[in-house]
Amino acid sequence: MKFYGRNQEIERLLDLDNQSSKTSVFTLLVGRRRTGKTTLVKHAFSNKTLLYFFVSQKSEQLLCRELQQIVEATLGLHLYGQANKVSDILREVMIFSKEHQVTFMIDEFQRLYEINPSIMSEIQNVWDGEKESAHIHLIACGSVYSMMLKIFRDKKEPLFGRATAELRLLPFSTELLKSILADYNPHYTPEDLLTLYMISGGVAKYVELLLDAGATTHEAMINAVCRTGSVFLYEGTELLVGEFGKRYQVYFSIMQLIANGMTTQSQIDSVIGGNNGRYLATLEEEYTLIRKVRPMFAKPNSQGIKYALHDNFLMFWFRFIESNRSVIEMEKYDILKDIINDGYSQFSGIMLERYFRQKYSEQPRVTEVGNWWDKNSENEIDVIAIEKLDKQVIVAESKRNAAKIDLKALEEKFAQLRPHFRGYAIHFIPLSLNDM
Numbered sequence: 001m002k003f004y005g006r007n008q009e010i011e012r013l014l015d016l017d018n019q020s021s022k023t024s025v026f027t028l029l030v031g032r033r034r035t036g037k038t039t040l041v042k043h044a045f046s047n048k049t050l051l052y053f054f055v056s057q058k059s060e061q062l063l064c065r066e067l068q069q070i071v072e073a074t075l076g077l078h079l080y081g082q083a084n085k086v087s088d089i090l091r092e093v094m095i096f097s098k099e100h101q102v103t104f105m106i107d108e109f110q111r112l113y114e115i116n117p118s119i120m121s122e123i124q125n126v127w128d129g130e131k132e133s134a135h136i137h138l139i140a141c142g143s144v145y146s147m148m149l150k151i152f153r154d155k156k157e158p159l160f161g162r163a164t165a166e167l168r169l170l171p172f173s174t175e176l177l178k179s180i181l182a183d184y185n186p187h188y189t190p191e192d193l194l195t196l197y198m199i200s201g202g203v204a205k206y207v208e209l210l211l212d213a214g215a216t217t218h219e220a221m222i223n224a225v226c227r228t229g230s231v232f233l234y235e236g237t238e239l240l241v242g243e244f245g246k247r248y249q250v251y252f253s254i255m256q257l258i259a260n261g262m263t264t265q266s267q268i269d270s271v272i273g274g275n276n277g278r279y280l281a282t283l284e285e286e287y288t289l290i291r292k293v294r295p296m297f298a299k300p301n302s303q304g305i306k307y308a309l310h311d312n313f314l315m316f317w318f319r320f321i322e323s324n325r326s327v328i329e330m331e332k333y334d335i336l337k338d339i340i341n342d343g344y345s346q347f348s349g350i351m352l353e354r355y356f357r358q359k360y361s362e363q364p365r366v367t368e369v370g371n372w373w374d375k376n377s378e379n380e381i382d383v384i385a386i387e388k389l390d391k392q393v394i395v396a397e398s399k400r401n402a403a404k405i406d407l408k409a410l411e412e413k414f415a416q417l418r419p420h421f422r423g424y425a426i427h428f429i430p431l432s433l434n435d436m
Contacts, residue, residue: 001180001204001208003043004172005176006040006169009167010044012165012167013040013045016137016164017103017137019164020135020136021135023131024094024131024138025137026131026138026140027138027140027164027165027166028140028142028167029141029166029167029169030141030142030143030145030169031168031170032143032171033239034206035169035204035205036204037169038054038107038141040169049074049103051070051071051093051104052074052105052107053067055111056108056111057111057115060085061084063086064085064088065082068089071089071092075102077093085122086112087123087126090123090138091129093136094127094134094136095130097136100135101136102135105141106141107141108143110142110144110147114147120158123158127159140152146285146288152166171201171202171203172202173362174202174355174362174436175359177193177197180211181196181216184216189217191433192216192218194218196210197312197351198351199221199312200312201311206232209231209232222337225321226340227333228331228333232317232321233321235313235317236318240252244287252318252322253271253272254290255309256318256323257272258307258308259318263307264307265280265305268307280307288310290308290310291310292305292306294306295370296368296370296372297372312351315351316347319343319347320340320343321336348400349400352400355436356382356431356435357370357371365387365390366385366387368385368386371383372384372417380413381410381413381414382396382397383395383396383431391423391424391425392427393421393425393426393427395410395414395429396410396429396431397430398432399431402433402434405430405431407428407429410428414426
């Protein structure tokens, strides 16, 4: 797949790189795995020398051997003797950069902390000691958002306050996803687009895996997931087990329940047993994999809390793949396809609502997007998009079939919220597959 979008991120990276010709720059680049962070940096600096180092799960001594070879091959900088500390090699690179500007990316930076937390103190000492006279753009790239925030934002950590800039790489926007699909399938249908959004969530690697394999239609995408050797079948395990450790089964159970519509703690507790509040808090605050969802205008301490998975792919994976692990282990992929197709209409309706909320959040004049439900969850409004400066609000009902949308009923449900929108122009609109 060719490189798409990311113009703002590239411009910012290049600006920071230019800044490093005058003073040292420390950039924090974070984002979920598979969003294309490495590809972004390599593309941005394709016309210059980039010192790139991927932190694999090895001892520091073995990492240093690898890094030393990369430094010598990339910069022509020969380091005498065998370094045993990453910070020692960083020091030599920063000294080198006093005469030759260097762009240095350390990929999966958080793993250095996991290997040996004291590495962070050593990097801090080197950075503070050499940055004033060095000309280096150091890019710390990480996919475990919680760990990267701990390293750089926790006041107790050595690298607190050292980052010059922070960039967070998000999945593709809805408009860019449409543009990419159109390049591969100019005659795509709304169903094709919804399926791509549902499975990939705009994550670059998943989009690439599907489209480069020729899976450009709804049916072809489902087939691509449900076949021997499909990376999608084990991707959730690959992403999460290493992070969760021994308690991964509890976290998996909770995320699977949320993906299947059991979105309140009481529902989750009734299935798993006991009080799972601390696990929910960890998934939300440490791993940032779930989030609390409240009805728009609800008070922060209101009781109507529901939980949602942030990630479209993980939502799909826990709903259809992990829930049917025995079918996959028996390699009965036709049955798996039937299970997905049986649940597709309902699940894709939920994802369609999510699509429209994201689409409106990307509009330049929209200041807030959400949804609403009453205390008994009997009346719901799918999309509320507020343009605060323009005093306008869009109130929408989302359904796969436009014929099933009742705007009169939508207006009646909205009556409870009207006091929040005095002086606003209110637009009641239907949203269906054809509006994607």
